[in-house]
Amino acid sequence: MQTETQDTARTSPDEDDELLRERVGTCIAEACGGDMPDGVAVHVVDRRVTLTGRVEDIDLSQRLEKAAATPPGILGVSNQLTTRVPPPPEPAGQPQASGMRADPSSKPSGQVNHKV
Structure with a gap:
């Protein structure tokens, strides 16, 4: 059986999200030396955080x-921040991030044994 004080002590989901938004803002400010970066907005819905706005570079965004x-209670973060400085290009000679596109007809004939 719940008492009246227990019922009033519970918060609504919107109040929980607002409390989490404040905690996230505090954590972000601490990560940036004490101040929330200009142009960054924090939204929390159903314990899921969305970051929007514009920051200097990809390092700050990450x-x-x-x-x-x-903060405890966060279920996920959607980073929708954009950057003023574009990410650096991939170094020359590196394989493309999309993976290899091998032609299946060019595989060797016969059985291939891999040493494990």
Whole structure:
């Protein structure tokens, strides 16, 4: 049996989200030396965080995403931040991120044994 004080102590999901939004904002500010970056907005719905706005570079964007995930109770973070500085190009000679496109007809004939 619940008492009246227990019923009033519970918060609504919207209040929980607002409390989490404040905690996420605090964590982000701590990751940035004490101040929330200009142009960054934090939204929390159903314990899921969405970061929007514009930051200087990809490193800061990733740092904010990591900081937003730290408060207990956060189920996930959607990083929709854009950057002023484009990410650096991939170094020459590196394989493309999309993977190899091998032609199946060019595989060797016969059985191939791999040493394990």
